[in-house]
Amino acid sequence: xxxxxxxxxxxxxxxxxxxxxxxxxxxxxxxxxxxxxxxxxxxxxxxxxxxxxxxxxxxxxxxxxxxxxxxxxxxxxxxxxxxxxxxxxxxxxxxxxxxxxxxxxxxxxxxxxxxxxxxxxxxxxxxxxxxxxxxxxxxxxxxx
Amino acid sequence: xxxxxxxxxxxxxxxxxxxxxxxxxxxxxxxxxxxxxxxxxxxxxxxxxxxxxxxxxxxxxxxxxxxxxxxxxxxxxxxxxxxxxxxxxxxxxxxxxxxxxxxxxxxxxxxxxxxxxxxxxxxxxxxxxxxxxxxxxxxxxxxx
DNA sequence: TCCGTAACGGCAAATCACTGCAACAACGGT
DNA sequence: ACCGTTGTTGCAGTGATTTGCCGTTACGGA
Numbered sequence: 001x002x003x004x005x006x007x008x009x010x011x012x013x014x015x016x017x018x019x020x021x022x023x024x025x026x027x028x029x030x031x032x033x034x035x036x037x038x039x040x041x042x043x044x045x046x047x048x049x050x051x052x053x054x055x056x057x058x059x060x061x062x063x064x065x066x067x068x069x070x071x072x073x074x075x076x077x078x079x080x081x082x083x084x085x086x087x088x089x090x091x092x093x094x095x096x097x098x099x100x101x102x103x104x105x106x107x108x109x110x111x112x113x114x115x116x117x118x119x120x121x122x123x124x125x126x127x128x129x130x131x132x133x134x135x136x137x138x139x140x141x142x143x144x
Numbered sequence: 145x146x147x148x149x150x151x152x153x154x155x156x157x158x159x160x161x162x163x164x165x166x167x168x169x170x171x172x173x174x175x176x177x178x179x180x181x182x183x184x185x186x187x188x189x190x191x192x193x194x195x196x197x198x199x200x201x202x203x204x205x206x207x208x209x210x211x212x213x214x215x216x217x218x219x220x221x222x223x224x225x226x227x228x229x230x231x232x233x234x235x236x237x238x239x240x241x242x243x244x245x246x247x248x249x250x251x252x253x254x255x256x257x258x259x260x261x262x263x264x265x266x267x268x269x270x271x272x273x274x275x276x277x278x279x280x281x282x283x284x285x286x287x288x
Numbered sequence: 289t290c291c292g293t294a295a296c297g298g299c300a301a302a303t304c305a306c307t308g309c310a311a312c313a314a315c316g317g318t
Numbered sequence: 319a320c321c322g323t324t325g326t327t328g329c330a331g332t333g334a335t336t337t338g339c340c341g342t343t344a345c346g347g348a
Binding site for chain 2: 102112121124134
C-alpha cells in the first residue's frame with residue numbers, strides 16, 4: 001500500500017528513471033498481500049499497458065530486488081516476488097512436495113548467521129534465503 | 145576415488161541399470177575433488193562416448209542426487225555437482241560476487257534445523273541447502 | 289519549453305534445465 | 319547364448335529466465 005511511494009524515491013535518487021512499466025510492476029506487487037509469480041505480474045501489467053514485454057517485467061523485478069524493494073522466493077521452479085517490508089522481514093520455508101510457503105522470522109537465523117560471520121567472515125544474504133524441505137503435512141504423508 | 149563403486153551397487157540394488165553413460169558421469173564427478181558444472185560433465189563425457197546427450201547428463205545427475213551419491217550446488221545461475229561423501233557431509237556458502245564456494249559443516253545448522261522441526265514440524269532439506277552471501281574478501285572490497 | 293543523451297523497453301534469439309516419445313539396450317530368466 | 323521385459327537414451331521440443339541490439343523515451347540542463 002505504502003512503501004511503494006518510498007520505492008519511487010529510492011529509484012529516482014539512485015538515478016533510475018520512473019517509467020510507466022516500472023510503476024505498473026510496483027503497483028501490482030504492492031497491491032498483493034502475498035507473493036506473486038513473474039508471469040502473473042506480466043498478465044496483470046498487460047491489462048494496464050498492452051505492449052509490455054515479459055523481459056521488461058523480469059528486468060524490473062531484478063532491479064527492485066537489487067534495491068531491496070522486493071524479495072524473491074523460489075517456488076517449485078518459478079520465481080515469485082513480494083514487497084519487502086523493512087519493518088517486518090521474514091524468510092520463507094517452501095515445501096518441496098506441495099509448494100506451500102510458510103514465513104519465518106529472521107530471529108531464527110540470527111544465531112546461525114552470526115556464527116558464520118564470526119568464524120568465516122562470510123555475510124549470508126538472509127534477505128534472499130529460502131529454506132527448502134518438507135512441511136509437517138507432507139512429512140507425515142510420506143511416513144505412512 | 146572410491147565411494148563410486150558403492151554407488152554402482154546402490155544403483156543396481158534399487159533396480160536401476162548400469163549403463164556406460166551413467167558410468168561416465170560417475171567417473172567424471174568422482175574424478176573431481178571439487179564441484180563441476182553440468183555442461184562440463186557433458187563435454188568430458190562426450191570424449192569417452194561421443195553421442196551422449198545433455199539431457200542424459202541432467203537425468204543422470206538428478207538420479208544420482210536422489211540417491212544421495214552427489215550433491216547439487218547452485219553457483220551463479222548454473223547447477224554444479226560434487227560427490228557426496230557420506231561421512232563428511234557439508235553445505236556450501238557461495239559468494240554472490242566472486243562465485244567462490246566454501247564448505248560448511250552441517251553442525252552449524254543443527255540447532256537451527258532442530259528448532260524448525262520442533263516449532264513448525266518443517267523438515268529442512270539440509271543436503272540441498274546452499275547459503276548465498278558475500279565472502280570476507282568481497283565484503284571488505286565493497287566496504288572500502 | 290525544447291534538446292541531448294544516457295537509460296530503458298520491445299523484440300528476438302540464446303541459455304539452462306527439463307520432458308515426452310519412440311527406438312534401443314541391460315539383464316534376469318530360459 | 320538367446321529373449322523378452324522394462325528401464326534408458328537420443329532427439330526434439332517446452333518452459334522459465336536472461337541477454338544483445340537498436341529504436342525510443344525520461345528528465346536535467348539551456
